[in-house]
Amino acid sequence: MTAFYSKDGMYSPYWGSILDRPILSTVLTAAANGVYPWSPDSPVKKPQADAQVEKENNINNNTSKPESGHNKPDTPKDDRKKFTTVDDSYFEDALFIGDSRMVGLSEYCEALDTRATFYAKKSLTIYDIRDKEWIQSEDGRKITLWEALEGQQFTKIYIMVGINEIGIGDPESFGAAYKEVVDGIMASQPNAIVYINSIMHVNKEKNDNDELYNNTNIEARNEAIKKLADEKKIFYININEAVDDEEGNLNSEWTSDGVHLKGAYYEPWHQYLLGHAIV
Amino acid sequence: MTFSDLNFIFRLLPIFLIIYYLTPAKFRPWTLLAESLVFYYINEPILIVVLVAGTFVTWCFAKINIYRRWKWLLALGIILDVSLLGFFKACGVLKLGIIIPIGLSYFVFKLISYQVDSFRGMISGTSFIDLANYLLMFPQIISGPIARFNYIIENDFWRKGQDKFGARFYKVISRIEDGLKYFVIGLFFKVIIADHLAILWNDIKTIGYESISTPLAWLGAYTYSLDLYFDFWGYSLMAAGVGIMLGFPFIRNFDQPYFASSISDFYRRWHSTLGTWFRDYVYFPLGGNRKGWLRTAFNLIVVWIFTGIWHGITLNFLIWAGVICLIIMIEKFVLSHVKWLYMIIGRINVLVIIPVTWVIFAIHSFKDLRIYLLRLFPIWDISIAVNGSDYIKCLKSYWPFLALGLFFSMPFVTNIYKKHKDNFLIVLGLFGLFWVAIFSLANSSGNPFMYLRF
Numbered sequence: 265m266t267a268f269y270s271k272d273g274m275y276s277p278y279w280g281s282i283l284d285r286p287i288l289s290t291v292l293t294a295a296a297n298g299v300y301p302w303s304p305d306s307p308v309k310k311p312q313a314d315a316q317v318e319k320e321n322n323i324n325n326n327t328s329k330p331e332s333g334h335n336k337p338d339t340p341k342d343d344r345k346k347f348t349t350v351d352d353s354y355f356e357d358a359l360f361i362g363d364s365r366m367v368g369l370s371e372y373c374e375a376l377d378t379r380a381t382f383y384a385k386k387s388l389t390i391y392d393i394r395d396k397e398w399i400q401s402e403d404g405r406k407i408t409l410w411e412a413l414e415g416q417q418f419t420k421i422y423i424m425v426g427i428n429e430i431g432i433g434d435p436e437s438f439g440a441a442y443k444e445v446v447d448g449i450m451a452s453q454p455n456a457i458v459y460i461n462s463i464m465h466v467n468k469e470k471n472d473n474d475e476l477y478n479n480t481n482i483e484a485r486n487e488a489i490k491k492l493a494d495e496k497k498i499f500y501i502n503i504n505e506a507v508d509d510e511e512g513n514l515n516s517e518w519t520s521d522g523v524h525l526k527g528a529y530y531e532p533w534h535q536y537l538l539g540h541a542i543v
Numbered sequence: 544m545t546f547s548d549l550n551f552i553f554r555l556l557p558i559f560l561i562i563y564y565l566t567p568a569k570f571r572p573w574t575l576l577a578e579s580l581v582f583y584y585i586n587e588p589i590l591i592v593v594l595v596a597g598t599f600v601t602w603c604f605a606k607i608n609i610y611r612r613w614k615w616l617l618a619l620g621i622i623l624d625v626s627l628l629g630f631f632k633a634c635g636v637l638k639l640g641i642i643i644p645i646g647l648s649y650f651v652f653k654l655i656s657y658q659v660d661s662f663r664g665m666i667s668g669t670s671f672i673d674l675a676n677y678l679l680m681f682p683q684i685i686s687g688p689i690a691r692f693n694y695i696i697e698n699d700f701w702r703k704g705q706d707k708f709g710a711r712f713y714k715v716i717s718r719i720e721d722g723l724k725y726f727v728i729g730l731f732f733k734v735i736i737a738d739h740l741a742i743l744w745n746d747i748k749t750i751g752y753e754s755i756s757t758p759l760a761w762l763g764a765y766t767y768s769l770d771l772y773f774d775f776w777g778y779s780l781m782a783a784g785v786g787i788m789l790g791f792p793f794i795r796n797f798d799q800p801y802f803a804s805s806i807s808d809f810y811r812r813w814h815s816t817l818g819t820w821f822r823d824y825v826y827f828p829l830g831g832n833r834k835g836w837l838r839t840a841f842n843l844i845v846v847w848i849f850t851g852i853w854h855g856i857t858l859n860f861l862i863w864a865g866v867i868c869l870i871i872m873i874e875k876f877v878l879s880h881v882k883w884l885y886m887i888i889g890r891i892n893v894l895v896i897i898p899v900t901w902v903i904f905a906i907h908s909f910k911d912l913r914i915y916l917l918r919l920f921p922i923w924d925i926s927i928a929v930n931g932s933d934y935i936k937c938l939k940s941y942w943p944f945l946a947l948g949l950f951f952s953m954p955f956v957t958n959i960y961k962k963h964k965d966n967f968l969i970v971l972g973l974f975g976l977f978w979v980a981i982f983s984l985a986n987s988s989g990n991p992f993m994y995l996r997f
Binding site for chain 2: 284285286288289292293295296371372373374520521524526527528529530531
C-alpha cells in the first residue's frame with residue numbers, strides 16, 4: 265500500500281508494471297537503496313558535484329550544466345601533445361579509477377599493481393565517483409574521491425567506467441557527469457594528466473544478444489567522453505584497439521562472460537597504456 | 544516461472560491454494576490438473592502439447608495392458624518414451640532450433656515408472672485423472688523429485704472426510720503451515736546460499752581457469768559442491784513443501800549426502816529419487832548384484848552410462864559418470880573387504896573426490912576442464928598471470944555464504960529442526976529467513992535452476 269501510495273513520489277524510480285512483479289518488491293528494492301517508507305518523499309538522492317572543489321578551482325567552466333563539445337579549446341593543432349612509449353616506472357605516481365574491469369587490471373597486472381594506486385570497485389559508476397563515499401580510507405571509513413585526493417598528488421590519472429551505468433540516462437548526461445568528474449580531478453590534481461579510457465567493448469555474443477550492454481550503446485557513450493579530451497591535459501585512449509577482434513567486438517577468446525577480460529588477457533591493455541603515454 | 548519467483552510466491556501459489564481448497568474434495572484432482580496445466584503453460588505455452596499427448600498415449604497403453612499384460616506393448620511404450628527424450632536431446636545437440644520442453648526428462652522418468660509398476664501389478668486401476676496428476680502436477684513438473692505413483696493416491700484431501708468444517712479448516716491450515724516451513728527453508732537455501740555461491744563460481748570462470756591459484760581452484764570446487772547441493776536440495780524442499788500444502792506426503796530427495804560414508808552411500812543420499820529410479824528400473828532388472836561380480840560391474844557401468852548421458856551428451860558428463868562408477872566399483876569390490884580402511888577412505892572419497900567430480904560435471908569444455916584440473920593438481924604449470932592472493936579476496940567476499948552452506952550441511956542442524964520444528968523460536972527464525980530470501984529476490988534477477996533443462 266505504501267508503495268502504491270508513493271508510486272509517483274519516492275518509489276517512482278523503483279515502480280514497475282504491477283503485472284510483472286508484486287508491488288511488495290518495489291518496497292524491498294527501494295529499501296536496498298536506502299529508501300524506506302519513512303524516508304522523505306523525494307526520488308533518489310540528487311546528484312551533486314563536488315561543489316567545493318569546483319568552486320575553488322574552477323578552470324574552464326562557469327556553467328553548472330556543462331555541454332559536451334564545449335570544452336574542446338580552440339587551440340592550434342601543434343599545441344597538442346603526442347603519445348609516446350614509456351616503461352613501467354611511468355606508473356609510479358599514477359592513479360587508476362574504475363569499475364570491476366579496472367579491479368581486474370589491478371589484480372592481474374602485477375607491473376601496474378605494484379607501482380600505481382588503484383581506486384577501483386565492482387559496479388562503480390561515474391555518478392558514484394562524483395557523489396558517493398566509495399573509497400575505503402586507511403582508518404576503515406568510506407570517503408569520497410575528493411576526500412581521498414586531498415593531500416595527495418598524482419601526475420597521471422586513468423579512468424575507466426561506463427558499463428554499469430549504460431542503462432542510466434543518455435550519452436549526453438553521461439558525458440556531462442564524466443566532465444564534472446574530470447573537472448573535479450583537474451582542479452584537485454593540477455599537475456595530473458587525465459587519461460579517459462574508452463569503455464571497453466563486450467564480445468560478439470553479448471553484443472548480439474543484449475539490448476542494453478552492446479557495443480552500439482558503448483560507442484555512443486565513448487563518443488560523448490571522447491569530446492572531453494583537450495589533448496593537452498586530458499586524453500582519450502581507445503583501449504578497444506588493444507582488446508577487440510577484427511569485427512570490433514571484445515575478443516571472445518579473452519573473456520568468459522563477454523564483459524570482463526580473463527586474468528591472462530589484461531596484458532594487452534597494459535601494453536597499450538605503455539604505448540600511449542604523454543611525457 | 545520457478546518457485547523462487549516473487550510472482551509464484553505472492554500470487555500464483557496463494558491463488559492456486561485458495562481455488563484448490565474451495566473446490567469440493569471430489570473435484571480437487573481436476574483443480575490440481577487445471578492448475579498444473581496453467582503453471583506449465585506459463586512456462587512453456589507451445590510444447591505443453593508434447594506432455595499432454597504423452598500423458599494421453601500412456602493412459603491408452605495402460606488401459607489396454609492392465610488386462611492384456613503384453614510385454615511387447617510395455618517395451619513399445621518404454622521405447623517411445625526414451626525416443627521422445629532422445630529426439631529432443633538430439634535436437635539440442637544438433638542445434639536444430641527445437642528446444643526441449645521444460646522438465647521432459649522428469650516426465651519421461653515418471654512415464655516409465657508408471658508403465659513398469661502398472662505392468663508389475665503394483666498399480667490398481669487406470670484412472671486418467673490420477674495418471675495425469677502424477678505426470679503433470681506442478682510441484683514436480685519442472686525438476687522433480689521423481690515420485691512414484693502411490694504418492695499421488697496418498698492424498699487425504701481428495702477424499703470427503705467426516706469432520707466438521709472447523710476441524711477440516713484446521714487440518715488444511717496446519718497442512719499449509721507444514722508445507723510452508725519446507726518451502727521457506729528451501730527458498731532460503733536456494734536464494735541465499737546457492738545463488739550467492741553461484742556468483743563466486745562464476746567469478747572464478749570470469750577470471751579464467753589458467754589464472755586462478757591452486758587454493759582458489761579448490762575453493763571453487765567446494766563452492767560449486769555446496770552451490771549445487773543447496774540449489775537442488777532447496778528446490779526439492781520447495782517442491783516437497785508445495786506438495787504438502789496440497790495434501791501429499793513429504794518426499795525426500797536429499798539426506799545429508801556430504802556426511803555419507805562412501806561414494807556409493809553418497810549416491811543413495813543425493814538426488815535419491817533419481818538413484819532409486821535407476822535402481823528399480825535399470826539396475827535390478829539387469830540382475831543387480833545377484834549374478835556375480837562381473838555382471839554387477841557390467842550393471843553398474845550401464846547405470847552410470849545412462850546417468851551420464853541423461854545429464855548431457857558431452858564428454859565431461861561421461862568422464863564424470865565414469866569416475867564415479869570406477870570409484871563405486873573399487874569401494875564395492877576392494878575396499879569393502881577391509882572395513883576399517885573403507886571407513887576412512889570412504890569418507891575421504893566423499894569429501895575430496897566428490898568435489899572434483901562436481902568440477903568435471905560443471906565444466907563442459909574439455910579444454911577448460913583440463914586447465915581447471917591442472918590448477919587443482921598442479922603437476923605441471925600452465926598458469927598465466929595468477930594472483931596468489933585471489934582466494935583470500937574471494938573468502939573475504941563470500942565467507943558468510945560458505946559458512947551458511949557448511950552450517951546447514953551439518954546433520955545436527957536438520958535433527959534439531961526436526962525435533963523442534965513447532966517451537967515458536969524456530970517458527971520466528973523461519974519467518975526471518977523467508978523475508979531475508981524475499982528481500983534478496985526482490986533485488987536480484989535470480990539464477991535459473993541448474994537442472995532446469997536436464
